[in-house]
Amino acid sequence: MIALGGSIGTGLFVASGSAVATAGPGGALLAYAAIGVMVYFLMTSLGEMATFVPVSGSFSTYATRFVDPALGFALGWNYWFNWAITVAVDVATTAIVMHFWLPNVPGWIFSLGFLLLIFLINIVSVKSFGETEYWLSLVKVITVLAFLAVGLLTIVGVLGGGPAIGLHNYTIGDAPFVGGLPATLSVFVVAGFSFQGTELIGITAGESETPETSIPKAIKQVFWRILLFYILAIAVIAAIIPYTSPSLLGASAKDVAISPFTLVFDRIGMAGAASVMNAVILTSVLSSANSGMYAATRMLWAMGETGFAARIFAKTNNRGIPLAALLGTTAVGALTFLTSVMGPNVYQLLVAASGLTGFLAWLGIAISHYRFRKAFIAQGHKLTELVYHAKWFPIGPILAIVMSLVVIAGQDINSITNFHWDKLLISYMSIPLFLILFFYYKIKYKTHLIPLEEADLSAHQEGTKK
Numbered sequence: 001m002i003a004l005g006g007s008i009g010t011g012l013f014v015a016s017g018s019a020v021a022t023a024g025p026g027g028a029l030l031a032y033a034a035i036g037v038m039v040y041f042l043m044t045s046l047g048e049m050a051t052f053v054p055v056s057g058s059f060s061t062y063a064t065r066f067v068d069p070a071l072g073f074a075l076g077w078n079y080w081f082n083w084a085i086t087v088a089v090d091v092a093t094t095a096i097v098m099h100f101w102l103p104n105v106p107g108w109i110f111s112l113g114f115l116l117l118i119f120l121i122n123i124v125s126v127k128s129f130g131e132t133e134y135w136l137s138l139v140k141v142i143t144v145l146a147f148l149a150v151g152l153l154t155i156v157g158v159l160g161g162g163p164a165i166g167l168h169n170y171t172i173g174d175a176p177f178v179g180g181l182p183a184t185l186s187v188f189v190v191a192g193f194s195f196q197g198t199e200l201i202g203i204t205a206g207e208s209e210t211p212e213t214s215i216p217k218a219i220k221q222v223f224w225r226i227l228l229f230y231i232l233a234i235a236v237i238a239a240i241i242p243y244t245s246p247s248l249l250g251a252s253a254k255d256v257a258i259s260p261f262t263l264v265f266d267r268i269g270m271a272g273a274a275s276v277m278n279a280v281i282l283t284s285v286l287s288s289a290n291s292g293m294y295a296a297t298r299m300l301w302a303m304g305e306t307g308f309a310a311r312i313f314a315k316t317n318n319r320g321i322p323l324a325a326l327l328g329t330t331a332v333g334a335l336t337f338l339t340s341v342m343g344p345n346v347y348q349l350l351v352a353a354s355g356l357t358g359f360l361a362w363l364g365i366a367i368s369h370y371r372f373r374k375a376f377i378a379q380g381h382k383l384t385e386l387v388y389h390a391k392w393f394p395i396g397p398i399l400a401i402v403m404s405l406v407v408i409a410g411q412d413i414n415s416i417t418n419f420h421w422d423k424l425l426i427s428y429m430s431i432p433l434f435l436i437l438f439f440y441y442k443i444k445y446k447t448h449l450i451p452l453e454e455a456d457l458s459a460h461q462e463g464t465k466k
Contacts, residue, residue: 008140008229009284011194013277016234017241017260019190021248023183025169025238026176031187032194032234036227038403039195041396042362044388045369046202047219051387053458054211058202059361061302062368065456066375068449070442075364076303078434082357083296084329088336090289091115097285100278111337118289119330122297125319129294136287143280144229147261150268151236159268169242178243185410192407194230196358197288198223199365203295216388240264293329300325356430359408366400373397375455 019028046059055061060079064072094114095107121132150159157164170176177184201218237260241248247263259281265273301322304313313325373393376386383389390396412427441447 008137008144008226009194009197009288011190012144012230012233013261013281013284014259015190015194016230016237017248017263019187020234020238020241020243020260021245022179022190023187024175024178024243025235027178027184028187028234028238029231030177031184032191032230033227034403035188035191035195035407036223036230038362038400039198040223040227041390041392041400042365043198043201043219043223044390045397045400046199046365047215047388048386048390049369049372050202051212051215054215055302058299058302059199059365059368060299060308061306062372063364064306066368066371066450068442068447069445070438070447071364071367072306073303073308073441074434074437075361076299076306076308077437078357078430079361080296080299080303080329081433082354082361083292083299084332085336085354086292087115087118087289087296087329087333090285090292091118091333091337093285094282094289097278097282100275112334114286114289115330115334115337118286118293119326121290122293122326123321123323125321129290132290133287136283136290139280139283140287141229143261143277144233147264148229148232148236150270151233151240151264154264154268155236155239161269165240167239169239172242173244175243182413185406186413188407189411191230192359195226197291198226199358199361200291200295202365203298212387219388237264240267293326293333296329297322297326300328354430356408356411356428357434359404360430360434363401363404363408366397366404370394370397370401371450371452371455372457375452376457378452379455379457381457 016028019031022028023031049062050058053062053065060072060076062072063075091111091114092107095110098105098110099107121128153159155165155167201215237248241260241263245263248260259277261280262274262277265277270276300309300313301316303309304311304315304322304325313322313328315322315324317323369390373390376383408431412423416424
């Protein structure tokens with residue numbers, strides 16, 4: 001449930017509308033399906049490594065052991081920075097959501113209150129984090145199921161007070177594919193952001209009691225449900241609301257009233273549809289912040305253990321909570337949030353700097369798995385020794401590498417074609433920051449690509465599993 005709900009957020013509840021408006025029904029469905037396939041291969045790659053070497057450092061540790069320590073260093077700090085900034089973005093977004101009900105209360109009060117709540121959830125115990133995520137995820141899953149039921153009944157004419165809509169909106173205007181390949185590629189980026197968070201399965205492996213069984217189960221069950229939810233939801237939205245609708249064109253997290261979910265619920269006369277969806281979006285934002293705090297804390301903790309960060313971050317209290325890592329992550333999140341109050345320019349730059357970090361992490365996972373499997377065979381091991389086998393190797397990781405590069409390159413196609421260098425710098429800021437981290441470590445410690453025969457394949461290292 002946690003893994004399922006972790007991938008259902010504002011990307012589905014709000015941004016899915018803009019995807020349909022941009023590329024039409026066909027383009028949106030194609031983009032989400034393609035990214036879904038890539039995510040499947042990434043999850044199986046991560047699952048194979050996580051069941052064999054379950055560590056909280058996840059892909060940072062895997063890159064260090066199977067590729068190059070410099071890559072592990074860059075991936076770890078890159079990922080920690082991404083989620084620390086994401087926590088700040090999410091708590092800032094809670095103010096926007098709460099203003100729907102309480103427009104006269106200063107936003108910073110809501111934001112700081114929710115930041116404190118997320119901190120308390122994570123400092124109590126790992127169980128409190130898990131329980132909170134479970135219930136927040138359950139709310140989102142129920143909402144999507146209700147939306148799909150209402151949407152399908154509306155399409156066939158049972159609800160909505162009118163004749164059956166059918167698939168008429170799939171063929172109006174330039175539908176089903178609008179804007180050609182460039183428009184569809186732009187939606188690839190939106191779809192990629194929507195699916196980010198699935199890699200948290202690897203992060204939680206280090207604290208799972210039975211990663212050998214829980215990780216494969218999560219991969220098998222969660223992926224198909226996530227893909228089904230996204231594909232069906234977009235199919236329903238595209239059928240009920242034409243891609244030319246101004247509401248879809250203007251869809252943003254700042255206006256719940258034009259969320260495609262709200263529009264569909266409104267169509268059947270559901271009382272307080274906007275208020276209900278606003279509450280659901282609030283749970284999504286809080287779930288993202290909660291997951292972000294956990295992921296960033298565990299990554300910083302793991303880097304403390306490997307020496308990529310100060311050793312103080314590797315210490316845990318008597319409840320197994322890496323307190324220093326949690327305090328450090330919270331402090332960065334709070335400082336980042338304060339920049340949104342004191343000066344929006346700095347805040348926007350920080351958010352932009354973390355924009356592509358999730359895709360860089362996916363790229364690192366695919367590369368690490370490719371090297372892991374090659375090293376596994378090169379050192380005389382047999383595939384029967386693996387608890388979980390990633391299917392279609394090496395097609396899976398190679399496809400994931402290619403698609404990750406395509407999505408990263410297509411982050412801002414318009415700025416590339418029109419040579420808007422200022423926008424290019426902001427859109428692609430994550431890449432030079434990643435390269436700085438990579439080459440800093442590589443030059444300082446003179447690291448190199450680890451030969452396959454020397455890759456560390458020890459299943460369990462002391463200190464990596466808590």
